[in-house]
Amino acid sequence: MWHRAVGSIVALALSLLAAPLPADAQPSAKVPTIGYLSIAGSGPLAASFRQGLQDLGYIEGRTIAIAYRSAEGKPERLPALAAELVQLPVDVIVAQSSQVAQVAKDATARIPIVMIAGADPVAIGLVDSLARPGGNITGLTLMSAELAGKQLQLLKDAIGGLGRVAVLWNARDVAMTNIFSELQTAAPVLSVIVQPLAVQEAEDIDSAIATMTEERPDALFMITDVLTLKYTSKVIDFAVQHRLPAMFASSGPVGEGGLMYYGPSVTDAYRRAAYYVDRILKGAKPRDLPVEQPTKFELVVNLKTAKALGITIPPNFLILADKVIE
Numbered sequence: 200m201w202h203r204a205v206g207s208i209v210a211l212a213l214s215l216l217a218a219p220l221p222a223d224a225q226p227s228a229k230v231p232t233i234g235y236l237s238i239a240g241s242g243p244l245a246a247s248f249r250q251g252l253q254d255l256g257y258i259e260g261r262t263i264a265i266a267y268r269s270a271e272g273k274p275e276r277l278p279a280l281a282a283e284l285v286q287l288p289v290d291v292i293v294a295q296s297s298q299v300a301q302v303a304k305d306a307t308a309r310i311p312i313v314m315i316a317g318a319d320p321v322a323i324g325l326v327d328s329l330a331r332p333g334g335n336i337t338g339l340t341l342m343s344a345e346l347a348g349k350q351l352q353l354l355k356d357a358i359g360g361l362g363r364v365a366v367l368w369n370a371r372d373v374a375m376t377n378i379f380s381e382l383q384t385a386a387p388v389l390s391v392i393v394q395p396l397a398v399q400e401a402e403d404i405d406s407a408i409a410t411m412t413e414e415r416p417d418a419l420f421m422i423t424d425v426l427t428l429k430y431t432s433k434v435i436d437f438a439v440q441h442r443l444p445a446m447f448a449s450s451g452p453v454g455e456g457g458l459m460y461y462g463p464s465v466t467d468a469y470r471r472a473a474y475y476v477d478r479i480l481k482g483a484k485p486r487d488l489p490v491e492q493p494t495k496f497e498l499v500v501n502l503k504t505a506k507a508l509g510i511t512i513p514p515n516f517l518i519l520a521d522k523v524i525e
Contacts (some may be wrong), residue, residue: 214513231480232264234310236275237295238425240269244295244315247466251473274298274425281306285347286301291479294338297374298425299303299483300325309392311485313475314338315468317424319450320490329490337485338475341463343492347378350446351500353461354418355389357516358444361417363392366406367407367434368422370397375424378448382420396525404430408437419445423452431455442508453499458508463493 207448235245245267248515249259257263267288270276281302284292291311294300300314304325312335319327319342327333329340354360368375376453381396397406404427411419421427421434428449435456438445447453451459472489480486501524505512517523 200290222296230264231290232266232287232474233289233437234289235265235267235295236284237269237278239428241271244465244469247469248472251470251478254470255473255477256414257258257473259476265269265360270520272283272425272429273520277302278306285310291476293322293347293476297323297325298372300336300338304334305420308335309478310335311474312338313479313485314340315465315472316340316374318377322377323353323373326490329410329492331486332488332490333486335485335492336453337488339468339471339491341465341468341493342378342381342462344447346462347381348388350420350461351382351385351389351391353516354420354444354459355391356461357500357512358418358510361389361391363416364418364420364421365394365396365407365411366420367396367398367418367427369399369424369426371399371425372426375422380424396511398427401426404433408434408444411437412441415441416433416443419443421445421446421452422448423449431457439504439507444508444510450497450499452506453501456501456504458501458504458510460497462496464495464497467495468493498508500524 252263259265259411266284268280268284270280272281277299285307289310289435290312292303294303294312294314297316300312300316303312314325314336315338318323320340321328326336366379369374370381381394389464396410398404398407398519423431431452433456439456444458445458448458448462453460475488479485499522500512500517500520503524
């Protein structure tokens, strides 16, 4: 009888061990982690990316985790931050800009990378081709073949006579130099002369401004990157003071007093980046996901600035604008 009692106890213990865990005690599935790497903080662009994830059903902190790393405007910090994300490790890295994508590529050939590149990723060697990226990088480029010509054409339509346009860009950045080259190629078709204002250091901004003071162009085109973006306010103040129409390669400066922006909808691109992350987390390989070129463009015009410059923007031009700041 004693043996039967012990046998019953053992059987009961084994049955309890074999029984399924209650629902609230089930081992939780691993939550995928996204590494979000940027030069100058997350801000509204990261918010657009998170919105894209939400639209796909992800809930940050519950079904997805995001590890944010920012160089806080200091590009030299990017390699260490990329290495940190690789060591965590993360399941995919979102690279905010061409420069960040290159650093991420140098840091890992294993972890998938989704880029939002401001330049042509083929020209700067990030991918083999747009259709077949190869390697571990895919995503979106904000460049299209006809963008430079369209930007110059709109600037000319907005202000009338445009004989010479100064182009200010960071000559140390290969991607920004490629954008300058595209503008230079488009200019003769529109009978426009390009006045190059290459900068490499912070002090070069003052030299560029001095050059425009001595050799006044009809307009300014500023290609913004991590170096030049820091001095946007300074350039805008100069442009307004000297009544110089200025177009920018990003929309932010127009809200600060720049005259115009025409280019891809950057917020739309960051929402779209979430689609790539979703595909990769579900098993797709970056090499099999073609890099997308922009499909949605926007024209932003600051009428307050136009009045300060003494420029009358033609009504039929304003009709084309997606956003008018008054």
